[in-house]
Amino acid sequence: MKRKSVPKMEELKSVLREAFGGSSSDSDGESSHEWRRRLQINDSSDEIVKPPSIFEDPQIWEAIAEINGLWICRDFLSSVQQSSLLSALEKEGYFAEDSHNQAMRFGDLPPWAIDLSQYIRENVLLSDCLSESTDLSRSDKSGTTCPFAPELLWREPLFNQLIVNIYQPGEGICAHVDLMRFEDGIAIVSLESSCVMHFSLAEAEYKNAEEVNREFAKIPVLLTPGSLILMWGEARYLWKHEINRKPGFQKWDGHDIDQKRRTSVTLRRLCGQTEPTQ
Numbered sequence: 001m002k003r004k005s006v007p008k009m010e011e012l013k014s015v016l017r018e019a020f021g022g023s024s025s026d027s028d029g030e031s032s033h034e035w036r037r038r039l040q041i042n043d044s045s046d047e048i049v050k051p052p053s054i055f056e057d058p059q060i061w062e063a064i065a066e067i068n069g070l071w072i073c074r075d076f077l078s079s080v081q082q083s084s085l086l087s088a089l090e091k092e093g094y095f096a097e098d099s100h101n102q103a104m105r106f107g108d109l110p111p112w113a114i115d116l117s118q119y120i121r122e123n124v125l126l127s128d129c130l131s132e133s134t135d136l137s138r139s140d141k142s143g144t145t146c147p148f149a150p151e152l153l154w155r156e157p158l159f160n161q162l163i164v165n166i167y168q169p170g171e172g173i174c175a176h177v178d179l180m181r182f183e184d185g186i187a188i189v190s191l192e193s194s195c196v197m198h199f200s201l202a203e204a205e206y207k208n209a210e211e212v213n214r215e216f217a218k219i220p221v222l223l224t225p226g227s228l229i230l231m232w233g234e235a236r237y238l239w240k241h242e243i244n245r246k247p248g249f250q251k252w253d254g255h256d257i258d259q260k261r262r263t264s265v266t267l268r269r270l271c272g273q274t275e276p277t278q
């Protein structure tokens, strides 16, 4: 299959500029711009907050040092954007009953999820990961400076399955590797309560002592409201992830995390979906 060539950063910026306009324009109806515009409107007050420039203050991406292919953007959504996303979930009826803890969509995603996907793609692109200068202080163990593999970033659609998980205090998710029916490249947006997600190696095929030790070590990652994690490559296939919200397991910096309801939006892509021909 012919792969799309990956554009260089400058080409990319001009493509983005053409598609979404500069920071001062918010008149077009383009999806990502629309998402940003909509997300600037505070539901309760209708206050319009000045939209950020798409090229200033790019968000900060951190590689989780121990795990190749695991990246976090802690300030991915502002508090206004988080509220807008929660309102969109509420309108879908996902919070209608306390017993309702999961909702899935396949194929055509709702507009807010398409916008969210586009916003993820845009923010990865703006991380300058495709530029030739590599800042090793921001790379993962394998030396990669890109929060998402370029060949995954350019697939269309980026994601076509979503799952919304709603956890009441004390509820979590057991250690697992996501099903193989999903392609590589998974995004998780966290909302409401913070939590610690633990990662542990999935396979016992690492024979040396250091790796056996690592196998039992769990790597904790704090997921704060509005954060985004991206899992691909080793993080997606070789590591399990779990959230244990039973008493004693949700500690950060020696303190128990105050548990409230937590909501997450996971975006993935089903295997075997071909790109539409243009």
Ligand SMILES: O=C(O)CCC(=O)C(=O)O
Pocket: 163, 165, 173, 178, 188, 241, 264, 266
């Ligand atoms: O809720 C989360 O943050 C993780 C969800 C998850 O791992 C899954 O649905 O496979």
Ligand SMILES: [Fe+2]
Pocket: 176, 177, 178, 241
């Ligand atoms: Fe998962």
